[in-house]
Amino acid sequence: MVWGSEAAAHGRLADLPVKKCRIRIGWVAALTGVWLLVSTPRSSASVDYLREIKPLLKVRCYSCHGALKQKGDLRLDTLDSLRKGGLHGTPLGMPNPLLLARVSNPDETERMPQDGSALSKEQIGKLAEWVSEGAPGPSAEEPDPDPRAHWAFKSPQRALLPKNDSAARPPTIIDSLIASRHASRGLIPQAEMPRELWLRRVYLDTVGLPPTVRQIEEFQNDTSAVSHSQVIDRLLSSPEFGERWARHLMDLWRYSDWWGLDAQLRYSQKHIWHWRDWIVESLNSGKGYDRMIVEMLAADELDPENQDALRATGFLCRSYYLFNRTTWLDEVVEHTSRAFLGLTMQCAKCHDHKYDPLEQADYYRMRAVFEPYHVRVDAWPGEPDFEKNGLPRAFDLNLNIPTHIHRRGDDRQPDTNRVIHPGMPVLFGELEVKPVVLPISAHSPGLRRYVLEDQVRAAENQIAEERVGLKQAKGRLEALVSQNKKEKPNVLATASPSAAEDPLADANAAVKVFERRLEAAEIKPIALRASWAADAWKQGLEKFWTLPGVHMPLEPEGWVREAALADARLRLAQTQANLAAAEKELATAPKEKQNDIQKRLKTAREVIEKESKRVENPDTHYRSSSGALKALVGPEDSFDKNPSFYPAQSTGRRLALARWIANRKNPLAARVFVNHVWTRIFAESMVGDVSDWGRRAAPPLHQDVLDTLAVEFVDNGWELKHLLRVMLNSRLYRLGSTSKGADPATLAADPENKTYWRMNSKRLDSQVIRDGLLFASGLLERDVGGPSVPVPSGENSHRRALYFQQHGELEHRFLAAFDNSNVFECYRRPESVTPQQALAMANSKLTRECAEALEKRLASDLVMRREFGGAKRPADAEVDRQFTRAAFMTLLARSPNPGEEEACLESLARLGPVLFSDVEAARARVLFLQALMNHNDFVTLR
């Protein structure tokens, strides 16, 4: 490219110069208010209202003076309403037109528009000129439509299905509607795609893995009328279905493992993979999407003791952010509304929405729904260590915390004069919020039976460990003593002046340390049980269960005394163990450390004194049993302050919101989801931006399909499998994706395939490409669920990519090359084509490994004929031919055409040396397979 071409573009694209001198006059006039200067009538209007004035008014004025709102009783969306005026006068009235006075008022509180910057001089000049010309414009102007009449805000209805006169297979509702559109426009759809390509498509779309050669052959031989639908049913009931579709939903719901700075957790939560497993299981079990929404937003209010369901609230845990509560809640509000309602609320954070009927207060009403909630990790049955496992879940912590509007969206400027109550955008009505009373196990997780059992078991293991330690320490001591006796039979085993040089003294001290530690460890289970019992009594748990080792109930207060005594004994023993350890250390420590150790000794002695008194004279203090770890509130918070008990009520706000969203009356929820599914199957969205269904979204061409599918979906329990069954069984889904051989008139009328006269091709998602490579070569490991595979190990892992750790700090190299989802938001994956993708396929260890494994499999399947006994000969062309066909079938699910076969055979011949061994032949085939993996159609669904 040379300067010239960019300069040429300059001429075309630069802003058109404005008529500067006249604007100057207008501007001066605006400031002085002397409008008569420019109000000389002209013979012909030079400013075009529709082209130059209306668009300006629309962008800057309509949000307050249009169909959405009529502040000051004023509308500016038609010339008639401009002339009519409002409470404060008429915008165009002479001699001082209010319109011009208000836009050029230097006082910011008076100036219009109130939101954003002032109009530019050029814009004001244009307005002035237009007014001076007598504000000409068309007479019959349509006012802006009422935003509540927006198509997406009205409930979807089933379309009347056109009469079907085809005698063939009964089409799905999709086909009836699409076919009638083709018929009315005179369009001719493409023929069905080859059966084997349909099979590859349906496998990859449903389970994210390609069909095997055997499955392709079976399908090709199955000529029954139900062969397609049987395959669909089988795939939808296989466990891999949940794994594939969970990944789609993880995109939409911003799945992310935790990350931060080194060990500091800043985003999301540990063990959030439980949420991923919940998604997989929910999809496989056919759980309704409505139920999924409610569980994700409010399982803790809906079913507070159901641990399986609580995993769903990972959706709310994912938005956890250590540093700033507003940023955290902003993400929850924005992505709850975008994911489930297809509405972007973000604009309303700072001011009323410019296009949509969403007010700033609506934003904070939604925030108020989430205001009380916080995040904690509940102990996982069988694992008392929160680092190793746990259940991240949402709960209401601050029940009465008020929500205020932030002026201009600035969290440092809350408007404390006004409390905002929880709700949804007023456009949609009111929320009915009912508080939820929680069962004891929900608000006092430490009282769950398994929590105590696990902690006691861990404590008992500790006892066993200390015993082993003690035994070893004693053994060392004995060995030293007997050694000393041999060497210096006359010297008694006593401490010498310098312990540093006296291993015997050190061994003695070690024994003492372990004795103390064992003592402490033995008290631990007693203390745990006593605390648990005291807590149970405090929480009014009448029939709590008893454990061996706990005396039978005393009077209730007795438990508290018991717990306090055990607590004091435990602390005493622990401190004595620390003391013994410090003393041991002191004996051998270098000088510079002695001071520190002395300090530790002093503290320990003080604690011992205090606890000894408590043992003699027990009080009522003890450490309550804790079954959860509350997420930190800011970096200054500490897990030392972790509470044992949580509020016994939940506000019920999230449950109310969830029930309103997941309701058949909600005009958006089902439709938005149906469109997401449609987009992932048919590779085009019916609505322009999948996550913005506000007024800028034009009614879709296929609204009847969308609406009918939405109602069908809701009528069938909001079940994804049912929705997919309708889509996959459609005739549309079977159409070829090529435009080769298309009816020329159809191609000319709709080159972009907006009417679906053919299927769309699409690039596979990054995970599907990688999993498909491993699967085709037989290397894919099929373990299901569990902790995420760390990013570095992901490079070598053969598990499905769904299980890889994913967060904002590190990316998996191979997945990143193919547009992996962005954890900040991913409502739709881009499909880029970049050179790095070709390099990833050509150069990665992954493709080479897969090619090697696949070569072994295919080669062993083939009969390697050797007709030239003994001597190494060029590859048998027939062997290569068979190999090529098998490779095509495995990787592309089709046979090569003659041209392709010829290209492959030539390549295979060139890749192998003239005289080659088996090893070399295998290498040639490996390289050939690796190349074939780079075929466009391997990463593409045809």
Add this chain to the structure above:
Amino acid sequence: MKRPSFLELRGHSARRRFLKGLTAGFSGIALRSLLAEDSGWKPPTGLAHFRPRARRVIWLFMRGGVSHMESFDPKPALNKYAGKSILETPFKGVQTSEKLKKVRVVVVNDANGQQRNTLYPLQVGYRQHGQCGVEISDWFPHIASCADDIAFLRSMWTTDDNHGAQVQFHSGRHMLDPREPTIGAWVTYGLGAMSEDLPRFVNMGPRYFDVRDGHYLGPAYDAVNMKVDPKNPLAYASPEVALTDQEQAEQFHLVHRLNTLASEEYPGDGMLMARIRNYELAFRMQRAVPAVLRVDEESVATKKLYGLDEKVTEPFGRQLLVARRMAEQGVRFIQIQHGDGAAGAWDAHSGLKTNHTGLSAQVDKPISGLLRDLKSRGLLDDTLVVFATEFGRTPGSQSGDGRDHHPYGFSVWMAGGGIQGGIIHGATDEIGFHAEQDPHYVTDVHATIYHLLGLNARHLEIPGRKRLDRDYGEVIRPILS
């Protein structure tokens, strides 16, 4: 039989004409589907909107926060009032200024990012340089010798008092706001590729707090992370399992043949066409990328200019020499980050003197070498060089011998295409606290870059993604030539 090498396939002129029309990296469906009939929105053409003054950017970012007082905005008052509390000096007003309210704190009550009240003297001397007489600290003697080619901006401010300000300097958005594409992503989105063989947008050195640049523009606008090691310059740049050149050429040849055959079955498939083109590009990139890193080809004098002959300057010097070679070969946006560590090496909370002495020695000579080299080759006329950092450092001392984060006033500089050299623009107050004269938010630097590249950033907006006025910034006109 003679084997046609894959490279020879490039000879077909008709196909080349066709391919010319496609840019490297085709960001597909998501943006395409936004082309709703009624929206009137169109993706950028890849051409400048108006006559550009520069065609490419070399972006040098010092991670951690360079002390402005000890680099490009020396403050003798700090020596005069050293050891005094700010409240005891005539400048006590700085601590009640309304400007303090611009800051949005991420880590509340953090140990860092606080007011530091005891003025700390300059840890290095300074003198005037060039015809313009700009004062520059003695830690940057080589950059100082290029003073008359540089426009110094001494009145930057930002709103994050912690290292999230790195993200903010690249994207214009505070860490507490949703992520936005960075300046490099926007530039490469707006302007097409200039090279057929190299990525448009490259990052070298440690990244700031984000693995992505493109965000809603898509991963195609993320920087390609590159290392100066010719053996391992970027992910999958060369076969991870050994392969001869001949074998690989055969593989690419076969893929090309098969895809071309497929294109007969799928006429008019734009994605397939783009993929064919990108295979070819990839094949060339494999050779072009290591080639651009082969700085050994450069003359001894050039290598010396960048300090490749000295241990201290060699690592950064090598990156900058590679940057110049990339600039020559058409990489649009070359982003180089200096300073390892989570927060960034320049983060001198203590031991500022040792810290900055060492780090400035690493970058000073290479940067001046880059400016001189670009100039002598005529490249400085249409290459924009930006030197930036996320914030300055406090006039007061922290931990006795360091300085804390300081977002209220700091310095960056620009040089090259369309920039007037020897300019000092804007000023902080006498102790370097607030940007007082002609203050500039970070996006003003972006606006200036857009302007010089001939882009109207407002024409790049994407439907449904509202950018704020502040995201666009304002062109810093006084520094334009």
